[in-house]
Amino acid sequence: MAKLILVRHGQSTWNAANRFTGWVDVPLNHVGRQEAMEAAKKISSYQIDLCFTSLLVRALETTAICLTECDGACSGKSPVFKHDTDDPSWHGWDHYSGGKSKEVPIFMSPDLDERYYGELQGFNKAEMAQKVGKDIVHQWRRSFSVRPPKGESLEDTAARTIPFFQNRILPYLKQGDNVLVSAHGNSLRSIIMYLDHLSQEEVPNLELATGIPIVYDIDEGGKFTKKTVLK
Ligand SMILES: O=C(O)[C@@H](CO)OP(=O)(O)O
Numbered sequence: 001m002a003k004l005i006l007v008r009h010g011q012s013t014w015n016a017a018n019r020f021t022g023w024v025d026v027p028l029n030h031v032g033r034q035e036a037m038e039a040a041k042k043i044s045s046y047q048i049d050l051c052f053t054s055l056l057v058r059a060l061e062t063t064a065i066c067l068t069e070c071d072g073a074c075s076g077k078s079p080v081f082k083h084d085t086d087d088p089s090w091h092g093w094d095h096y097s098g099g100k101s102k103e104v105p106i107f108m109s110p111d112l113d114e115r116y117y118g119e120l121q122g123f124n125k126a127e128m129a130q131k132v133g134k135d136i137v138h139q140w141r142r143s144f145s146v147r148p149p150k151g152e153s154l155e156d157t158a159a160r161t162i163p164f165f166q167n168r169i170l171p172y173l174k175q176g177d178n179v180l181v182s183a184h185g186n187s188l189r190s191i192i193m194y195l196d197h198l199s200q201e202e203v204p205n206l207e208l209a210t211g212i213p214i215v216y217d218i219d220e221g222g223k224f225t226k227k228t229v230l231k
Contacts, residue, residue, distance in 0.1 A: 035211025118151025
């Protein structure tokens with residue numbers, strides 16, 4: 001029985017300022033780092049075999065804190081961020097060989113990045129609601145198929161996150177590995193929509209808190225048998 005642990009990054013500076021963030025690469029604030037430390041404690045009994053994260057620093061920081069701020073999660077192994085060794089500007093792996101017994105590899109992918117918020121990025125959410133109306137802003141933020149101006153809908157986001165989940169993450173779960181995924185409110189909402197079989201009408205009500213791990217049990221056939229929210 002494998003575990004899939006999904007965690008939305010801790011509070012970022014722009015979560016705290018109530019600004020549309022999307023692909024703007026803002027870091028965690030103090031509260032976010034504390035939340036990530038709490039998440040680390042909550043997942044410490046799971047013995048994580050590998051990790052996937054987006055490329056955005058708030059998810060990378062959350063990953064690093066989750067895998068270093070508790071004794072259990074890495075079972076004495078080193079967490080190692082895996083960069084693209086085909087990139088000619090990359091250097092550094094020549095004299096290191098890792099492997100499952102020594103490290104917890106962390107794979108980074110833009111497919112797990114937050115939904116792109118287009119022209120809304122940087123604007124305050126409450127001020128935008130006053131300007132264009134609460135209902136329109138709610139549609140932009142939570143509907144499945146409505147796109148924010150020049151941005152991605154949740155449907156667009158799902159078109160990259162779900163194939164990534166099926167092709168890159170699920171094979172590890174099927175072979176019994178425990179996998180941590182550190183990502184974002186909407187990239188994770190799209191994955192949870194798929195895992196929980198939520199309809200387009202149900203998904204607007206799905207909200208994810210920062211830094212709260214969600215654990216799924218998966219059997220050998222890749223069937224999801226249980227979901228636990230570690231509040
Ligand atoms: O601004 C964003 O990128 C996201 C997540 O913080 O916001 P929302 O919850 O409004 O989709």
